[in-house]
Amino acid sequence: MRIGVLGAGVQGKLHAQTLAGLAEVELAGVADLLPDNRRWAHETLGVPVYDTLDELLPHVDALSICLPDHLHEQPTIAALDAGAHVLLEKPMALSTDACDRIAARVTDRTTLMIGHVLRFDPRVIRAKELIDAGAIGDVWDLQVWRCTSQAVGEGIWDRTGVHWFLGIHDVDLVRFLTGQELEVLSAVAASRFSQQADVVHSTLRLSGGGSSR
Numbered sequence: 110m111r112i113g114v115l116g117a118g119v120q121g122k123l124h125a126q127t128l129a130g131l132a133e134v135e136l137a138g139v140a141d142l143l144p145d146n147r148r149w150a151h152e153t154l155g156v157p158v159y160d161t162l163d164e165l166l167p168h169v170d171a172l173s174i175c176l177p178d179h180l181h182e183q184p185t186i187a188a189l190d191a192g193a194h195v196l197l198e199k200p201m202a203l204s205t206d207a208c209d210r211i212a213a214r215v216t217d218r219t220t221l222m223i224g225h226v227l228r229f230d231p232r233v234i235r236a237k238e239l240i241d242a243g244a245i246g247d248v249w250d251l252q253v254w255r256c257t258s259q260a261v262g263e264g265i266w267d268r269t270g271v272h273w274f275l276g277i278h279d280v281d282l283v284r285f286l287t288g289q290e291l292e293v294l295s296a297v298a299a300s301r302f303s304q305q306a307d308v309v310h311s312t313l314r315l316s317g318g319g320s321s322r
Contacts, residue, residue, distance in 0.1 A: 111137035113169035115162055115184055117146035120198050121175035122174045127175070129154045142227055166191050174198060189214040189221065199223045199279040203269055209306045225281040236288055249319040253279040259302060266303035276309060283313070283321045290316040292311040 112134050114125045121141070122219035128136040139150035140159040147158040159165045166172070170195040174184055183203050188195050201208045201223050215221045227233050255275050265274055272289075280291060283294050290304050291313045313321040 110132045110171055110172045111169045112173065113137050114139045114150075114175060115141075115165065115167045115171045115188075116175035116177075116214040117141040117143075117197070118175065118177070121146075121173070121315060122149070124173040124196075125154055125156075126177055129156070137168045138165050147149050155245060162187060163206060169193055171195070173309060176192050177268065178265075179203050182211060184220075185211050189320075194220050195321070196222050200273045203273055211253075223281075225278070227278055227282050228285050233282065233286070240286055247319075251283055251286070253282065253303075253321065255279055262302060262307060266307060268305075268306045270298070270306035270309070272298070272306055272309045272311075280313075283315075285320070287315055287317070289319075291321065292316070294320075 110133070114121050114128065114129050114136070117125060118141075125136060125139055128134055128191055136154065137158050138157040138159055138194050139147065139154070140162055141150070141299050142160060146179050147160070150156055151158045158169070160312050163222060166188065168265070173196045174181060174189045175190065176184065178198075178200055181197060181200075185195055185197055197211075202209060212220070255278065257271075257275060262271070283289075283291060294312045296309060296311035298310075299308040301308055312321070315321060
């Protein structure tokens with residue numbers, strides 16, 4: 110399978126390096142608007158580089174999209190419409206409307222995957238096994254807490270909030286572990302360091318009747 114990477118920033122470099130080391134696939138190319146990122150991919154990985162997605166798409170069967178969160182929608186739709194399979198970095202987009210527009214282009218559940226890495230963490234997998242086996246009894250309440258450094262926040266808070274950047278991990282984690290859907294009962298957000306929501310506390314209700322905070 111020929112796989113390309115769109116966006117060679119922090120996450121894109123990780124995707125590209127990982128794909129380059131897999132015998133089962135061919136890293137067919139990297140596309141990025143920034144010359145320094147293209148130079149890195151060519152000199153470090155020895156792969157073809159392109160300026161745009163349009164130039165990369167004819168050479169791939171699948172695509173890792175690692176652009177900044179607010180740029181996910183259009184390239185994902187373009188790749189899906191072109192028949193490529195897509196691994197899209199989380200979050201899927203920065204609005205439910207954008208997510209719905211992406212989902213509407215998915216005709217086969219195997220063609221789009223969101224990069225929720227916690228599902229592949231051995232600790233999470235083990236917790237899932239224990240819950241599914243009934244080893245810890247019925248799950249009726251979960252508490253999840255997550256933070257990142259201000260230095261990381263400074264790189265993103267001009268365009269997104271912590272609920273999208275980090276909170277999406279926790280929402281997916283609870284859904285994965287419990288197999289249940291979530292409903293927001295209450296949420297309080299504050300902007301302590303930026304114009305975006307950078308502190309969020311929420312209470313969610315599980316579809317089975319439990320809760321998550």
